[in-house]
Amino acid sequence: MSCCTTLAPPEQSLGQLDRRTALAGLAGAITLAGRAHAQGLTRLRLAFCGQLLCVVPYEVTRARGHFRAEGLEVELVYTRGGNQAMQALVGGAVDYAGTSFDVALQAFANGAPIRRFASTGRLPLFALAAAPARAGTIRDIAALDGRTIGISALGNADHVLALFLMKRAGLDPGRARFAALGTNLYEALRRGQVEAAMVQEPALTLVQEAGGHVIFNAMDIADATRVLGGAFEFMGVAVRASERDRRLDEMRRLARALAAGLRDTRTIPVEEVVAALPRELIAGGDWGRLGVILERYRESLYPDEVRIDPEAAARVARAQREAGVLTREVDLAVLLDRAVLEG
Incomplete structure (x- = not known):
């Protein structure tokens, strides 16, 4: 990353x-x-x-x-x-x-x-997206309970943001399984090897084109204001x-x-x-x-x-x-x- x-x-x-x-x-x-x-x-x-x-x-x-x-x-x-x-x-x-x-x-x-x-x-340059195969069932942060989530590495900023979002939604992050995938998040998400992932661009655009669902886009100021309270x-x-x-x-x-x-x-x-x-x-x-x-x-x-x-x-x-x-x-x-x- x-x-x-x-x-x-x-x-x-x-x-x-x-x-x-x-x-x-x-x-x-x-x-x-x-x-x-x-x-x-x-x-x-x-x-x-x-x-x-x-x-x-x-x-x-x-x-x-x-x-x-x-x-x-x-x-x-x-x-x-x-x-x-x-x-x-x-x-x-x-x-x-x-x-x-x-x-x-x-x-x-x-x-x-x-x-x-x-x-x-x-x-931040991240978005939380659901895999194409899970786009119909993982529509919001609350649906991440117990899911497998792709991140770049444990302790990295995308991991920290995912933990924060889950806690803010009232979830126990300990119930989720975080998969540290390095830079190849897109392929793992597209293939359904993880159910959701914190991705950057152009991976986000490619995941959307493949049928994935954007749960939260931190790169969009309106979405960031809605979820995080602002910049x-x-x-x-x-x-x-x-x-x-x-x-x-x-x-x-x-x-x-x-x-x-x-x-x-x-x-x-x-x-x-x-x-x-x-x-x-x-x-x-x-x-x-x-x-x-x-x-x-x-x-x-x-x-x-x-x-x-x-x-x-x-x-x-x-x-x-x-x-x-x-x-x-x-x-x-x-x-x-x-x-x-x-x-």
Whole structure:
């Protein structure tokens, strides 16, 4: 799965990073730094998870020139998951990390000295769907009692959200059987190897086309408001707490650039959004289907401003506590440095 699903606390080791830039290696880094210096730009590195719908605003911001308009040369560093991005930040390998709020919350609870100051995603990238063979009998969350439910892995964000939804519906999650299936959830659900599953796109669209039933779509703001009470803080940017004050102007410029990228992501023709994405990210994929998916969800998934919604963040913390994942007290007023964008 991706950063959008992993909740384990960051380890001491950095982990493997997948660099987006074609100028891989030391020579490329030196070239990039030299070019930025020559043009009077501030060069910085931003690591984030490589899940497709997470990266869209960042690539749009880059492609539309918003980073450079703020005097920034931003190297986007793709990682295999949110924990790796957080490890890179805490270990000093990058300047900023973009991760799901689940990852930031767990990292902070486990002592990571970070501050979250901007939001680029307001909903988790999951939907709870019933298998085609069970579409007639599993119509709501209450019908999950005693069922087999597919998730990416135990303890991941999709598992936590499933536990939270079941408890909110008055069910005992202990009666359900959770099948950890990694990334191949779609095939298991389509074939009826599990009765329901937490899936992402394009798996959700494919399951619907195969006759499956959507029980709850967290990627839709109306559904999220109905079930969760509103937005559910997801993707956003963190900085090392020790560098917050000296980077304050830079953080504000980065946030302004991302805010412009978010507005573009929500409003420009979807074909231009798709064109901003790196070709290798969707190698062998269906570009037409991606455009349809983005058109369907972009106004729900991406906020119209980068200021963090404290209520959306509190919903995530509450879900983690009720699911038994967040076992330590977390002061959200410290983790969420909202003063950065209020100055």
